[in-house]
Amino acid sequence: MRCVTVPLIGASTVWRDVARGLLAAGVAPSDVLWNAEGQGDAPDLFGVDDAVPTSAAALTVPRSFVAMANSVCYHSDPQRFARLYSLLWRLRSQPHLMSDCADPDLAKLRQMEKAVHRCRHKMRAFVRFREISVPGANRRSFAAWFEPTHYTLEMNASFFRDRFADMDWRIVTPDVTAIYRGGEVALEPGQPAPKLPEDASEELWLTYFRNIFNPARLKVNAMTSEMPRKYWKNLPEAAAIPDLIANAPARARAMAAAAPTLPPLRAASAQAQQARLTSVWADTGEGLEAAIRTCTRCPLHCTATQAVCGEGPQDAALMIVGEQPGDQEDLAGRPFVGPAGQLFVKVAQEAGLDRSAAYVTNAVKHFKHIPRGRRRLHQRPNGAEIEHCKWWLDAEITRAAPRLIVAMGATAAHALTGMGARVTARRGGIERGRLGHDVLITVHPSYLLRLPDADAQAAATAAFRADLALAARHVQTAGA
Ligand code: URA
Numbered sequence: 001m002r003c004v005t006v007p008l009i010g011a012s013t014v015w016r017d018v019a020r021g022l023l024a025a026g027v028a029p030s031d032v033l034w035n036a037e038g039q040g041d042a043p044d045l046f047g048v049d050d051a052v053p054t055s056a057a058a059l060t061v062p063r064s065f066v067a068m069a070n071s072v073c074y075h076s077d078p079q080r081f082a083r084l085y086s087l088l089w090r091l092r093s094q095p096h097l098m099s100d101c102a103d104p105d106l107a108k109l110r111q112m113e114k115a116v117h118r119c120r121h122k123m124r125a126f127v128r129f130r131e132i133s134v135p136g137a138n139r140r141s142f143a144a145w146f147e148p149t150h151y152t153l154e155m156n157a158s159f160f161r162d163r164f165a166d167m168d169w170r171i172v173t174p175d176v177t178a179i180y181r182g183g184e185v186a187l188e189p190g191q192p193a194p195k196l197p198e199d200a201s202e203e204l205w206l207t208y209f210r211n212i213f214n215p216a217r218l219k220v221n222a223m224t225s226e227m228p229r230k231y232w233k234n235l236p237e238a239a240a241i242p243d244l245i246a247n248a249p250a251r252a253r254a255m256a257a258a259a260p261t262l263p264p265l266r267a268a269s270a271q272a273q274q275a276r277l278t279s280v281w282a283d284t285g286e287g288l289e290a291a292i293r294t295c296t297r298c299p300l301h302c303t304a305t306q307a308v309c310g311e312g313p314q315d316a317a318l319m320i321v322g323e324q325p326g327d328q329e330d331l332a333g334r335p336f337v338g339p340a341g342q343l344f345v346k347v348a349q350e351a352g353l354d355r356s357a358a359y360v361t362n363a364v365k366h367f368k369h370i371p372r373g374r375r376r377l378h379q380r381p382n383g384a385e386i387e388h389c390k391w392w393l394d395a396e397i398t399r400a401a402p403r404l405i406v407a408m409g410a411t412a413a414h415a416l417t418g419m420g421a422r423v424t425a426r427r428g429g430i431e432r433g434r435l436g437h438d439v440l441i442t443v444h445p446s447y448l449l450r451l452p453d454a455d456a457q458a459a460a461t462a463a464f465r466a467d468l469a470l471a472a473r474h475v476q477t478a479g480a
Contacts, residue, residue, distance in 0.1 A: 001033055002022065002033065010154075012073040024059075028089065035081075062098045090105070119152045120155050127171060129164075132197065139167060142169045144169070144196075153176045165183070177191055206240055216251075274295060288392075292307050292309050293307045298366075303368075304367045308362065308366075309335075312355075316358050318403065319405040320344075321363055321416060322409065323362060323363055324363065325367045326367065330369075352468075353469075359400050363386055393416075403474070403475050405438070406442060406468070410422075410423045413441050416439045418434045428440075428466070438474070440470065448460050
């Protein structure tokens with residue numbers, strides 16, 4: 001058995017040289033015991049058995065493996081070096097292994113690589129320096145304490161060097177310390193948290209943070225995912241967050257009330273026409289489609305070709321709701337005629353559902369997109385656009401009084417139930433809609449088209465088919 005202890009500092013270089021030597025000598029992964037300095041029972045000093053060859057000679061391996069290894073060496077999993085070596089060993093006989101997404105060893109390493117990248121990014125975002133300059137010194141000095149999840153300080157050293165070249169600084173973590181002085185970064189062992197002075201610029205930073213905080217765009221989950229709570233204790237601005245969150249709804253309302261409301265261009269005549277048609281429809285129940293076609297309730301009508309109304313029997317027992325018309329629907333003026341629509345019709349048929357017997361519509365009636373060269377790229381409608389279009393969706397539901405509504409995708413599920421929880425966790429379930437109807441939640445067919453791998457696509461399509469079959473049964477039993 002060969003024993004290798006890889007140091008924390010310079011881990012990727014040491015691992016690479018040792019791995020090259022072992023591989024060249026034909027040492028199998030099962031004959032190597034990889035230790036990580038400071039973890040488990042490993043001796044704290046870097047050590048390589050006499051019997052362990054090292055080599056700096058180049059080895060041909062896929063570039064993606066090298067990049068992955070350079071990151072994974074800084075993961076906190078004590079098995080990281082052994083996992084990397086096992087994969088490197090297998091690469092000799094499986095040169096295409098790096099593109100095998102289903103390989104569990106590779107998948108695990110990819111996951112570790114991702115975690116290291118995330119940690120590296122968090123360190124860049126959340127290191128907060130405090131000034132420790134000595135009076136009379138010709139350069140200002142700063143220090144920061146940071147507790148990363150993985151050993152990412154070394155990977156970030158050049159980032160901080162380039163970003164803060166005009167001051168001396170040190171970043172202390174429990175495992176590694178980086179010290180920048182005289183244009184060079186030196187890496188040393190970690191230290192306990194230093195006592196750092198209260199920073200005079202902190203108040204300024206807090207004021208800045210309070211000012212850039214936009215209460216109208218607050219999404220607490222997204223915010224805590226971007227700024228995980230474990231980092232808060234070392235972030236001066238974290239103290240302001242609870243108040244900012246608590247006051248956000250009131251501030252957002254005040255902002256909305258104070259905002260100027262400018263009508264979109266050429267809106268006046270369209271609005272007059274819409275008002276006329278809407279009142280005809282409201283009084284007589286006639287002309288809903290004509291009113292939808294003149295809709296200017298949100299700016300999406302400015303860039304879409306036309307509003308796409310629902311299609312099918314107006315009193316259908318089953319209503320199908322998608323997100324919004326796509327590129328082809330926008331041009332044709334009919335819902336679900338493009339690739340997602342064709343997939344829906346095919347799977348629906350397999351599930352015993354006849355599209356022409358259902359009323360098929362969308363939560364949002366205009367195509368939202370951005371131009372990219374000659375293409376128009378789909379954009380998800382936002383909360384306000386969904387809200388504006390509920391007016392029409394509710395009218396369609398009230399007119400049809402369906403036994404069941406199938407919500408395909410997150411936008412439809414949100415518009416119909418008022419709840420934004422993930423569709424993947426809710427699909428296959430029947431919920432009570434905002435207007436009291438049964439709403440079956442399922443995925444949107446475009447989600448199936450986006451899945452990259454054939455197995456996942458087949459499994460998700462089967463689940464979608466099962467949901468539509470459930471819808472068919474539900475409509476029959478509810479009508480019996
Ligand atoms: N996607 C939808 O949600 N609706 C359509 O009409 C087409 C694609």
